[in-house]
Amino acid sequence: EVVLVQSPGTLSLSPGERATLSCRASQTVSTTYFAWFQQKLGQAPRLLIHGTSRRAAGIPDRFSGSGSGTDFTLTISRLEPEDFAVYFCHQYDRSPWTFGQGTKLEIK
Amino acid sequence: QVQLQESGPGLVKPSETLSLTCTVSGVSISLSSYYWGWVRQTPGKGLEYLGSIYYSGKTQYNPSLESRVTISADTSKNQFSLNLNSVTAADTGVYYCARVRDGYILVPFDSWGQGTLVTVSS
Numbered sequence: 001e002v003v004l005v006q007s008p009g010t011l012s013l014s015p016g017e018r019a020t021l022s023c024r025a026s027q028t029v030s031t032t033y034f035a036w037f038q039q040k041l042g043q044a045p046r047l048l049i050h051g052t053s054r055r056a057a058g059i060p061d062r063f064s065g066s067g068s069g070t071d072f073t074l075t076i077s078r079l080e081p082e083d084f085a086v087y088f089c090h091q092y093d094r095s096p097w098t099f100g101q102g103t104k105l106e107i108k
Numbered sequence: 109q110v111q112l113q114e115s116g117p118g119l120v121k122p123s124e125t126l127s128l129t130c131t132v133s134g135v136s137i138s139l140s141s142y143y144w145g146w147v148r149q150t151p152g153k154g155l156e157y158l159g160s161i162y163y164s165g166k167t168q169y170n171p172s173l174e175s176r177v178t179i180s181a182d183t184s185k186n187q188f189s190l191n192l193n194s195v196t197a198a199d200t201g202v203y204y205c206a207r208v209r210d211g212y213i214l215v216p217f218d219s220w221g222q223g224t225l226v227t228v229s230s
Contacts, residue, residue: 001172035216044204044220045155056218088155092216096170099155 002027004089004100012108019076021103023089028069033093036065036074039102040085048087049074081107110134112205112221120199120228126192130205130221131185138163138183143208146179146190147217150201160208161188195228202226 003026013019023036031052037045047056049065052072062077076083084107089100116128130144137144145160159169161179169177173192181188192199202223209215 033214037217044206044223045217046220047216047218050215050218051213054213056215090155090216092214095168096172097157097216099157101154 001096002091002094002098004098006089006100006103010104012106013079014108015079015081017079019079019105021074021087023072023100025070029091030093031068033091034072035090037088038085110219112219114205114221114224118225120195121230122196122228123194126195126226128190128203129187131187137181137186141211143210144188145206145208147206148201148203152198197228200228
């Protein structure tokens with residue numbers, strides 16, 4: 001199975017700063033089938049990005065995704081207070097679909 | 109607007125079968141534009157895809173769980189269900205049902221239920 005490793009495990013930043021989250025896959029993943037989710041405490045994950053760079057419905061444009069092959073990135077251009085949460089990468093290219101272990105974005 | 113809601117026992121004994129149902133409102137699960145899946149979140153493995161059921165009734169399972177998992181649908185009730193047999197403590201976690209949009213572009217898990225906590229314990 002495709003193992004997704006996210007870094008860093010925890011990212012401490014202040015509102016207004018730029019956040020860069022990384023995800024590395026153990027095998028090549030098609031850009032068509034790579035996604036990012038946000039999860040807040042006690043809630044279900046929320047789809048942010050699919051197809052590597054396509055924002056899901058209602059997602060603000062401060063969220064952007066990029067990458068190819070085995071390296072993918074989620075960038076939040078200017079952090080808002082509501083952005084502090086856990087973020088997961090996800091590949092739906094190869095069976096079984098898999099998720100990363102998560103990056104916790106916390107307020108510095 | 110689509111809504112998904114999981115239901116089922118919150119406590120299951122070891123070696124028994126975990127059974128959950130997801131009730132979908134706002135869209136028919138029979139539409140070819142979607143398929144319907146289960147994802148769980150456990151302390152040991154984090155987020156884990158369990159499997160899906162297509163509008164046609166075809167199923168897809170995570171190979172690591174395939175021998176224990178069954179997903180089925182009742183289109184008359186607009187529900188789909190998860191059965192996981194021979195459970196152990198490692199199966200304790202929050203279970204989510206979610207929708208996959210299957211069209212020109214495949215969009216994974218764009219709508220989720222709120223999740224239901226299942227504890228495996230005697």
